[in-house]
Amino acid sequence: MDAQTYRFTWQGIEIEAVYEPLRWGVIAYLGIRSIKPERAPLPITETGYRSHFHPPGTIEARGGDVIAQVIAWLDEEAAKPEWQLHFETSRQGELF
Numbered sequence: 001m002d003a004q005t006y007r008f009t010w011q012g013i014e015i016e017a018v019y020e021p022l023r024w025g026v027i028a029y030l031g032i033r034s035i036k037p038e039r040a041p042l043p044i045t046e047t048g049y050r051s052h053f054h055p056p057g058t059i060e061a062r063g064g065d066v067i068a069q070v071i072a073w074l075d076e077e078a079a080k081p082e083w084q085l086h087f088e089t090s091r092q093g094e095l096f
Contacts (some may be wrong), residue, residue: 004018017067021059023053028057031049041086
């Protein structure tokens, strides 16, 4: 099955998600990257890019909405103290 590309905005960051339900005939692939601003850190990756492999059918078993599932993942990780600290630090700017 061909790759599907999605674009959406999460907390002011434009994100591209590429989903392949079956890669190499054995695994599903989800590639997530921030595109505006380019390489902006996300709660699931400091570099703005995340390659995620998972069992085929995982996304489909949860309703099949790639964007909703990526947003839920981002929201879940953004609630963690590590991201909250990063978010506050980046808003204030660093003094040293």
